[in-house]
Amino acid sequence: MSDGLIAVIGATGAVGLEVLQILAGRGIDSSRVVAIASERSVGKSVPMGDQSLAIRPLAEGCFANVGTAIFGTDAAISREWCPKAVEAGAVVVDNSSAFRMDPAVPLIVPEVNGDVLRHAHLQSRGPKGLLIANPNCSTIILLMALTPLRDAFGVEHIVLSTYQAVSGAGIAAMDELRAQAQSVLDGVPAAPVVFKEPCAFNVFSHDSAMNVTTGLNGEEQKIIDETRKIWQDSAVRVSPTCVRVPVLRAHTQAITARLKSPATLEEVRRVLAAAPGVRIVDDRLQNSFPTPLKAAGRDEILIGRTRCDPGEPFDDSGRTRSFSLLICGDQLRKGAALNAVQIADELGCLQLARR
Amino acid sequence: MSDGLIAVIGATGAVGLEVLQILAGRGIDSSRVVAIASERSVGKSVPMGDQSLAIRPLAEGCFANVGTAIFGTDAAISREWCPKAVEAGAVVVDNSSAFRMDPAVPLIVPEVNGDVLRHAHLQSRGPKGLLIANPNCSTIILLMALTPLRDAFGVEHIVLSTYQAVSGAGIAAMDELRAQAQSVLDGVPAAPVVFKEPCAFNVFSHDSAMNVTTGLNGEEQKIIDETRKIWQDSAVRVSPTCVRVPVLRAHTQAITARLKSPATLEEVRRVLAAAPGVRIVDDRLQNSFPTPLKAAGRDEILIGRTRCDPGEPFDDSGRTRSFSLLICGDQLRKGAALNAVQIADELGCLQLARR
Numbered sequence: 001m002s003d004g005l006i007a008v009i010g011a012t013g014a015v016g017l018e019v020l021q022i023l024a025g026r027g028i029d030s031s032r033v034v035a036i037a038s039e040r041s042v043g044k045s046v047p048m049g050d051q052s053l054a055i056r057p058l059a060e061g062c063f064a065n066v067g068t069a070i071f072g073t074d075a076a077i078s079r080e081w082c083p084k085a086v087e088a089g090a091v092v093v094d095n096s097s098a099f100r101m102d103p104a105v106p107l108i109v110p111e112v113n114g115d116v117l118r119h120a121h122l123q124s125r126g127p128k129g130l131l132i133a134n135p136n137c138s139t140i141i142l143l144m145a146l147t148p149l150r151d152a153f154g155v156e157h158i159v160l161s162t163y164q165a166v167s168g169a170g171i172a173a174m175d176e177l178r179a180q181a182q183s184v185l186d187g188v189p190a191a192p193v194v195f196k197e198p199c200a201f202n203v204f205s206h207d208s209a210m211n212v213t214t215g216l217n218g219e220e221q222k223i224i225d226e227t228r229k230i231w232q233d234s235a236v237r238v239s240p241t242c243v244r245v246p247v248l249r250a251h252t253q254a255i256t257a258r259l260k261s262p263a264t265l266e267e268v269r270r271v272l273a274a275a276p277g278v279r280i281v282d283d284r285l286q287n288s289f290p291t292p293l294k295a296a297g298r299d300e301i302l303i304g305r306t307r308c309d310p311g312e313p314f315d316d317s318g319r320t321r322s323f324s325l326l327i328c329g330d331q332l333r334k335g336a337a338l339n340a341v342q343i344a345d346e347l348g349c350l351q352l353a354r355r
Numbered sequence: 356m357s358d359g360l361i362a363v364i365g366a367t368g369a370v371g372l373e374v375l376q377i378l379a380g381r382g383i384d385s386s387r388v389v390a391i392a393s394e395r396s397v398g399k400s401v402p403m404g405d406q407s408l409a410i411r412p413l414a415e416g417c418f419a420n421v422g423t424a425i426f427g428t429d430a431a432i433s434r435e436w437c438p439k440a441v442e443a444g445a446v447v448v449d450n451s452s453a454f455r456m457d458p459a460v461p462l463i464v465p466e467v468n469g470d471v472l473r474h475a476h477l478q479s480r481g482p483k484g485l486l487i488a489n490p491n492c493s494t495i496i497l498l499m500a501l502t503p504l505r506d507a508f509g510v511e512h513i514v515l516s517t518y519q520a521v522s523g524a525g526i527a528a529m530d531e532l533r534a535q536a537q538s539v540l541d542g543v544p545a546a547p548v549v550f551k552e553p554c555a556f557n558v559f560s561h562d563s564a565m566n567v568t569t570g571l572n573g574e575e576q577k578i579i580d581e582t583r584k585i586w587q588d589s590a591v592r593v594s595p596t597c598v599r600v601p602v603l604r605a606h607t608q609a610i611t612a613r614l615k616s617p618a619t620l621e622e623v624r625r626v627l628a629a630a631p632g633v634r635i636v637d638d639r640l641q642n643s644f645p646t647p648l649k650a651a652g653r654d655e656i657l658i659g660r661t662r663c664d665p666g667e668p669f670d671d672s673g674r675t676r677s678f679s680l681l682i683c684g685d686q687l688r689k690g691a692a693l694n695a696v697q698i699a700d701e702l703g704c705l706q707l708a709r710r
Contacts, residue, residue, distance in 0.1 A: 157666055161516035161609040163558045163598065177556075181536050197646055201532075203518045203600055203607045205644040205660055205681055212639040215620075215662030224665060239666035241609035241679060243518065245558055246601050252558045254516040254596035265570075284567040289560040291552055305560055307570030310579060311512055311594035324596060326560055 004067025004090070006344075006353055009058060009081065011035035011046050014171045015072030015095050018337035023350070024049030026341065032353035036062055063088035068349040070340050071095055086129040091349050093132050093340045097218075100133040100226060107133045107229050109140050110342045111276045112147045117346055132343050137335030138162055138219060138242065139226040141251055144301040144334065145327045148275035149268065150231065154260025156321075157237040158227070162219075163245045163252035164206065165292060167331050169194055174248055181246070199246055206242035217242055250292035250330045256309055262319035265308050277334065278303050295328035299338055302328045359422025359445070361699075361708055364413060364436065366390035366401050369526045370427030370450050373692035378705070379404030381696065387708035391417055418443035423704040425695050426450055441484040446704050448487050448695045452573075455488040455581060462488045462584050464495050465697045466631045467502045472701055487698050492690030493517055493574060493597065494581040496606055499656040499689065500682045503630035504623065505586065509615025511676075512592040513582070517574075518600045518607035519561065520647060522686050524549055529603055536601070554601055561597035572597055605647035605685045611664055617674035620663050632689065633658050650683035654693055657683045 006028065010016040016037070023033060030051035037044075037055045045052045056062060058081060063069060069085040071078050071094040078096035085092045099105040108117050117132065135143075146155055166173040173194045180190035180200035190198045197204040208218030216224075219242040228234050245252075273280050281290045282304035290302035308314070309322035329335055344350055361383065365371040371392070378388060385406035392399075392410045400407045411417060413436060418424060424440040426433050426449040433451035440447045454460040461471050472487065490498075501510055521528040528549045535545035535555035545553045552559040563573030571579075574597040583589050600607075628635050636645045637659035645657035660681035663669070667677035684690055699705055 159514045159594075159611050159666065161596070163518065163600065178540060181556075182540050185533060185537055185540075196642060198648055201536075201601060201603055202646050202648045203602055204646045205642070207642070210639050210642050214665065215639060215660065216665060217642075220665075237666035239514075239611050239664045239677070239679065241516070241611075241660070241681065243607070243609060243681070245518065246556060247558055248556055252598070254598060256514050256594050256596075284565050284570060287551060287560070287562070287565050287572075291557050291559045293553055293557045305570065305596070309594045310569065310571060310575075311514070311592035322594070324594065326596065326598070 005032055005034050005065050006350070007034045007036055007063065007066040007069045007085070007090070008072065009036045009069060010072035010077070011053070011055060012037045012041045012044060013072050014167055014174070014332055015336045017046060018332045019070050019072055019341060020046060020048040020053070022333070022337055022341045026345070026350060027355050028350060028353045029355045034066065063090055066090045068344050070344060072337070082131055086131050088129065090129040091344065091347055092129060093134055093343045095134045095336055095340055097136065097222060099131060100135060101229065102133070105131050105133050107135055107226060108343050109135060109143055109230060109339060110346050112143050113230050114346060117343065134336065134340045134343065135226045135230060136219070136222040137168055137331045138164065138251060138253070139223050139230070140335050140339055141301055141327060141329035142223065142253060142255070143227065143230060144277055144329065145255065145272070145303050145325060146257055148271045149257060149259065152271045153263050155236060155257055156260050157239070157258040158255065159239040160253050160255045161241045162243055163247070164242060165247040165249045165251055165331050166199055166244060167249040169207065173199070177246055177248060195244070199244065201246060203243055203245050206244055247292045248296070249332055250295040250328050251335060252290070252292055252326065252328045254324070254326055256322060256324045258322045262315050262317070262321045264319050265306070265323070268323050269306055272303055272306060277301060280304065282306055289326055290328035292328050295330050297333070298330055299333055301334060360387055360389050360420050361705070362389040362391050362418065362421040362424045362440070362445070363427065364391045364424060365427035365432070366408070366410060367392045367396045367399060368427050369522055369529070369687055370691045372401060373687045374425050374427055374696060375401060375403040375408070377688070377692055377696045381700065381705060382710050383705060383708045384710045389421065418445055421445045423699050425699060427692070437486055441486050443484065445484040446699065446702055447484060448489055448698045450489045450691055450695055452491065452577060454486060455490060456584065460486050460488050462490055462581060463698050464490060464498055464585060464694060465701050467498050468585055469701055472698065489691065489695045489698065490581045490585060491574065491577040492523055492686045493519065493606060493608070494578050494585070495690050495694055496656055496682060496684035497578065497608060497610070498582065498585060499632055499684065500610065500627070500658050500680060501612055503626045504612060504614065507626045508618050510591060510612055511615050512594070512613040513610060514594040515608050515610045516596045517598055518602070519597060520602040520604045520606055520686050521554055521599060522604040524562065528554070532601055532603060550599070554599065556601060558598055558600050561599055602647045603651070604687055605650040605683050606690060607645070607647055607681065607683045609679070609681055611677060611679045613677045617670050617672070617676045619674050620661070620678070623678050624661055627658055627661065632656060635659065637661055645681055645683040647683050650685050652688070653685055654688055656689060
């Protein structure tokens with residue numbers, strides 16, 4: 001359990017703003033929260049529930065009296081500042097990719113590997129703080145749906161295609177999508193700034209850095225590496241294609257998963273329906289399935305289109321080893337801010353700050 | 356070779372309008388073309404190049420003097436009227452799904468199985484006409500990219516996710532996307548009419564009819580069935596997920612294909628680069644790959660993100676059996692109108708009508 005203040009670093013960004021709203025929703029007293037951002041945001045304020053917090057600068061000494069620090073900053077900022085917050089004794093949850101693959105840093109989705117968190121917490125209570133990494137949004141959303149299947153049947157191979165909202169690239173990207181859409185409707189060609197390709201009425205290969213040798217972009221490599229780390233399974237095969245779509249804030253994934261043990265569709269559905277943090281939206285009669293609009297603003301990952309893979313035969317018992325799903329999750333909530341707050345909450349960091 | 360007029364049925368629809376423009380672009384004399392649509396469109400006219408054609412009604416006797424009939428109508432209309440055009444002696448190319456799986460009707464992508472077409476043509480020259488079916492747009496786009504790989508290495512299993520433009524649902528759907536996008540930008544909730552789900556700033560499972568037993572939608576089943584028919588390969592495994600995205604008129608597909616024989620990436624790229632009707636857009640250094648905006652209005656299928664599947668091991672010779680691609684094709688051109696005109700052209704139907 002951590003006393004001291006709760007700092008949200010990158011508080012003016014899409015993830016930081018969402019963290020503040022989630023803290024407010026969990027009954028955290030705003031007088032116990034410090035909103036931190038870069039020098040150029042000083043003088044601004046940000047909302048937290050019905051309160052408003054003045055931005056304080058990210059600067060030496062800013063973590064004094066901070067017991068918990070949730071970073072919604074980019075990897076370069078996190079790489080520099082998370083260690084300082086740890087050094088100041090804080091429990092740090094970092095949303096960026098900076099420390100995710102560091103073997104000394106736990107990478108956590110509470111519903112998936114919360115046990116690691118409790119172990120890490122016990123080990124760490126020396127004079128120094130603790131650093132926990134929040135996985136990539138696509139990894140979190142994927143593993144929320146597939147971990148129950150792994151636990152029940154084993155998962156051997158995952159092929160997935162993403163339909164990713166622009167929110168993953170921040171508020172500027174969301175503004176760009178709206179502005180470009182208006183331009184196109186007005187008959188004026190859109191001028192891309194945040195993305196290299198036009199985002200309105202278009203679809204493009206994910207904008208993360210491309211590895212010219214493997215041909216994988218950064219998002220795809222993160223899904224592979226983080227899945228293996230979180231599942232502690234270096235053998236799981238992952239074949240991702242990451243694509244941006246003109247959606248504001250929830251990610252969609254089309255998944256085909258090959259299990260280690262065969263199952264019936266009913267068995268798969270029963271396991272998914274009982275999983276934590278998910279909601280089944282799977283009405284074949286009404287053709288009603290998950291969409292990013294249905295997922296936006298929700299905490300749960302929506303799961304639907306659950307079906308036997310028509311490319312895989314059935315065995316004699318009517319079971320098959322390959323199933324397909326369509327899932328959606330709010331990239332800013334469970335894909336980022338909510339997962340980070342859940343980690344802090346599970347570590348007991350929020351208890352003293354509750355009203 | 357067919358003399359007589361060229362009739363375009365469904366001439367006011369998205370596919371019909373595109374057929375007329377493609378005919379104009381191929382130098383067809385507009386005085387040799389008849390634009391046919393339902394009774395309620397009589398009195399309207401449609402553009403063909405710099406000419407304008409008055410709509411004639413789809414009615415008994417309308418195929419008199421028609422040598423070639425290209426149908427851009429829905430399956431119910433085609434089911435009723437294509438046989439009458441054949442009966443009147445015309446060479447008929449039907450864009451709908453009505454006859455695609457009829458064993459007596461060739462299902463043709465000229466670059467893929469044009470040989471079947473020539474065989475069908477020779478067989479048919481009795482007093483009656485000939486009926487050829489145009490495949491589903493997603494099938495055409497998929498097979499343009501994968502047939503060269505099948506010819507070179509064999510294809511055992513295809514996993515694909517689609518990012519389908521709304522144009523597949525016609526002009527009304529394209530209007531709905533624009534109107535909904537404007538509503539959302541104005542802060543007014545969008546009211547879906549053509550689709551059940553909002554299409555602006557959203558993504559949803561394809562709107563074709565859902566088979567409640569298999570859990571596959573009509574579009575997915577078409578891709579499976581038509582691929583097997585066109586490739587004459589009932590064993591090929593196909594695992595599709597079909598999804599609509601807020602794009603106006605070109606479809607995108609993320610494909611992972613398992614080959615029968617292993618290959619190097621260079622071998623796969625060489626085969627794709629030499630394929631007819633495709634264009635390679637695959638610049639890892641510039642992060643430049645196919646997008647629907649790049650494909651819109653173009654005849655070629657764009658192919659990029661060609662890479663070894665990270666979920667598949669290499670053999671001792673540095674070869675692997677699984678590769679991934681991202682492809683885009685204009686749904687209204689190669690996915691529908693262009694393919695239909697190519698079929699007619701290959702059958703010699705357009706020669707006498709050229710200026």
